[in-house]
Amino acid sequence: MTTYVYGIARRGHGRLPERMGGIGDPPCPVRTVEQGDLVALVSDAPQELRPKRRDLLAHQNVLAEAGAGGPVLPMRFGGVSPDDDAVRAVLAEHEKRYLERLEALDGKVEYNVKATHDEEAVLHQVLAENAELRAMSDANRKAGGGTYEQKLRLGERIAAAVQQREATDAVMVERALEDASEERSPGPQSTGWLANISFLVKREHTAEFLAAVDTLRERAPHLVLQVHGPLPPYSFTG
Amino acid sequence: MTVVPAQQGGSGGTSGLYDVLELVLDRGLVIDAFVRVSLVGIEILKIDIRVVVASVDTYLRFAEACNRLDLEAGPHRSPGLPDLVGEITESGARGKSKGALSGAAQTISDAFKEAREESEPEPRPRARRTASRRKEEQE
Known part of the structure; x- marks a missing residue:
């Protein structure tokens, strides 16, 4: 099962919209993948992901909800990881850069x-x-x-x-x-x-x-x- | 249509999908290791809505508009524009049945055209529409 990534936040974000409905029909529940000081907001990816209106809105809504609780790096629509482990690998590889950017975006x-x-x-x-x-x-x-x-x-x-x-x-x-x-x-x-x-x-x-x-x-x-x-x-x- | 409920708290937080579509599709973090969904059909979004192009059509339109222009009236009269966002949002919902975004985008850009044409005091010359059609196809 591939993993769809909505955005990246700090582990201490605290108010990530877990279990909220994400992309897909029926909506795949939103969950988190943690690595170091970062957490990715993800869900399973539907078998055939295309830029449908419904899914674009879901992407947008998940990010808006998460952003209300603290800084989130929003992903461009349509990024799919092979699995959760690959998400962790990316978070680990770019941890410093993402943390810096999250710091810069805090409260904005x-x-x-x-x-x-x-x-x-x-x-x-x-x-x-x-x-x-x-x-x-x-x-x-x-x-x-x-x-x-x-x-x-x-x-x-x-x-x-x-x-x-x-x-x-x-x-x-x-x-x-x-x-x-x-x-x-x-x-x-x-x-x-x-x-x-x-x-x-x-x-x-x-x-x-x-x-x-x-x-x-x-x-x-x-x-x-x-x-x-x-x-x-x-x-x-x- | 209510979008992004979490964005309440600041005025102007009523963005419909169309208004921010380009940002969702063209901005935001990209991770090279991830597979990206195909965005075939999205370029239709680059359709011009109200752009000054150096074309005979535009020249004639401007000349006609100047003829109609009442220079005695204030330049800041209400332009009488339709509620574009409302129009788009309503018509955009019809795109749902088409599924793919290309369908939705087409519907949305159609809605723009409809809204524009409804706001025009007289029907736009047919030639202009075909010209812009051709332009879309070339792009």
């Missing part, structure tokens, strides 16, 4: 922030800042929308201006929130966001961090900010 959670432009608001800004674009837009409107060529010309210029704003706004988001956090990490590469950044935040400073997000929202109403957290510190496992 991850917040992921994604930013997009509100299209109408950013177009407003771009036109407000650039008289030439405004004139082009006015001319088009007076001509009943303008010719295909005119629309293309205006659109291309506006797209360039918006793209420029995406870059400067990404920096603005990072700067606005970095002071309220301990560490930051760029999110996985994905398109659709002008910024996708994870921040490591001390639990006792979460209110300040969220206040910094609100301040940014007020200051930059052309940004649509999505904040997700508190999360297990996926982006800060070292």
